[in-house]
Amino acid sequence: MAQSTNFSKAVRYGLIAGVVALSVSAIGMVETFDVRDIITGVLTLGQLLLFSTALIGGYFSWKKGEGVTPVGALLRGLVAGLLTAVPLVFLIILTVLWPDIRDSFVNVTPALINILTFDQGTVTGSLILLVVMGVLGVIGAAFDLLSERIQKPLLYGLLWMLGIGLLSEILLLILRPYSPRALLALLFGDKGITPATAVVIFVLAVAINAWWTARGKEAAERRRIARPPSTAKQLRRLNIGLLIAFILILPFIMGTYLTEVADVVGTFVLMGLGLNIVVGFAGLLDLGYVAFFAIGAYVMGLLTTQGDLGIGGISFWAALPFSVIAATLAGIILGVPVLRMRGDYLAIVTLGFGEIIRVLVVSDLLKPYIGGAQGILQIGKPQILDFVFVQPEHFYYLILAGCLLAAFVSWRFRDARLGRRWMALREDEDVAEAMGIRLVSTKLMAFATGAAFSGLAGAIFASRLSSIFPHSFNLLISINVLSLIIVGGLGSLPGVVVGALVLVGLPELLREFAEYRLLLYGALLIVTMLLRPEGLWPSPVRRRELHESQMEHISEDETEEVHSLA
Amino acid sequence: MALLEVNNLHAYYGNIHALKGISLQVEEGEIVSLIGGNGAGKTTTLRSISGLIPPKPGAITLGGEDLSNHKAHELVSRGVAMVPEGRGVFAKLTVLENLEMGAFHRTDKDGIIADLNSVYELFPRLAERKKQLAGTMSGGEQQMLAMGRAMMSRPTLLLLDEPSMGLAPVLVEAIFDTITEINKNGTTVLLVEQNAHMALQVAHRGYVLQTGTIVLSDSAKELQRNPMVQKAYLGIE
Incomplete structure (x- = not known):
């Protein structure tokens, strides 16, 4: 059995996991994340990050159907786990041999070494680390030995337990005003959830998932089929x-801090909906999207500020149309010269456009008019009669209204003739033209609509913060928005919301992420492309395109009737 | 008056004089074939007619109207449908969606559904595969789809660019049978083809194009008998 003695896979994945573990340690992630407890006194986020490398390495160390015996599989897991620990042990030894290591590697702190050695000193600690990683590797390898019926509930339980632990701080924030102190003390530790809570959540999640796969899913499916169409519609x-009711009362549940976060997420959802039209619907890759956001914000700022730069000094509501129109015009002005560009060339030019706007805003040339690096202060707040929008909760509803409007417009456009034109344009420009589609107006409509939403987002953004500065409008915003619609699913409206929650909301809630936000983006984009290229909540067209072979049974209702003619 | 009239048409690609003043007519109800070797200017002629290459004023008239100022996308609503070389179907859309796209400029829902059914009659294969993604079909099926899609705009004049390219002989035969059928149902066809043998079999008249000039024009039957055509294009010594 030549195959069963072949450990090359275990070695490869073990080393990859080791390098990952070493990197996340050496860049300071493990230490930074160590302050967040997931399960009080048992597991921190930093440890989770560190140990998951060995688990995953072990999981990949062998594959079913290669003639590997169970014992062989566990052995491979052990090898992968030990190899994961080896680079870390080297790091520990290195800190002893070379006390000045922090001159070169700033983040290799004594605290990090304490985490890696479990506070047990160099020798004992290293040994413990090797053992722990080895065991985790074995567990990772053993996971694939289980049947799928056991795997799924286990994974489900684990994810729920870790997820709730991770978000315990936020849950506490929400629950505190409503719940008795004693109950909270029982459920939550100082930080994170108590071990008992963790076990309860795990068991519950496993049980629910097991029941669902065994019985519930089928029953629900049967009920769904048995339901008459009218009832289904009502439901x-x-x-x-x-x-909608839930979204409306959300600020009352969440409290001020979380509503603030929701405002940020909402602003990105609004921008995402706009960019989704340009990139997702019409297939025009725009990397300078932040420019329209900036234009919307600056027009709002200049028109409503009480400061020296103010022109007009009009109210928020009077200035809002100007912001949107200015951004729309900018969208058309950008659109005209790039009408004949495609793909990469279009991306480069739009990237340049975004930079031009940013450079103009900070330039000395325009400083007397728009404030240069000092920005614009004292921007007006929206006001309805005597009621002034000040609190995050107030802006929450304003942003929500903007998002609903943008979503409604996107949805209607997508299903109208214009949406068909965008789809044809995205698929093939030349053929679209041969079908009698005007490319010029189709492209300009996409740019203009996308820019309008971004301008609206910018205007609300400026008013919410009361002041704007050029550095708020850098390339990263464009990249954030693009990343979130890709992760959510290009061309999908719910996808935009999911993408914004994952890529903007989570890092905002888990403040430790802030420093590693871009790393998280990169990692998430890669993982998404590998595991779910269609996005977290894809549109039917994209899902179909990427999973054609599995589509036979679900496409019935999607393509049955002749839709959106006329 | 001819449906389509081309008078002294010139076209340039940079310094290359691709069309050196060609003239041809297509009468209503005809199938006209434009045959010629590689680089003779067949596709350039079609691209000029469909507006992808702007012609000189007066060079091309459709039903008596000058086409020089018209953009490619406007031709569809004027009754001209083009099936581009290499088929050009929307690969990521289904067959049905592709066909719907062909009727894009129309708003008569009943008429579209009627035409959809007649396209399915013309190409039963498309009816079987209406939910399949166009890109996953065979070359012949994609050619059928491209033709079906063109028919969905209810054209008076159908421009076909190399419909037999890259297809198996059996399929070529089937495609040309369909061209005859489309024509019998009342659509005028201008066909550009390297496969002169098939093109002259279905056509009423033909033009032979050589390095940007028309060297011969006659009825298809006469062309098939012409020794020069036999030697150069039909492979008969």
């Missing part, structure tokens, strides 16, 4: 109604 309406 769907009811669900949407409940969802």
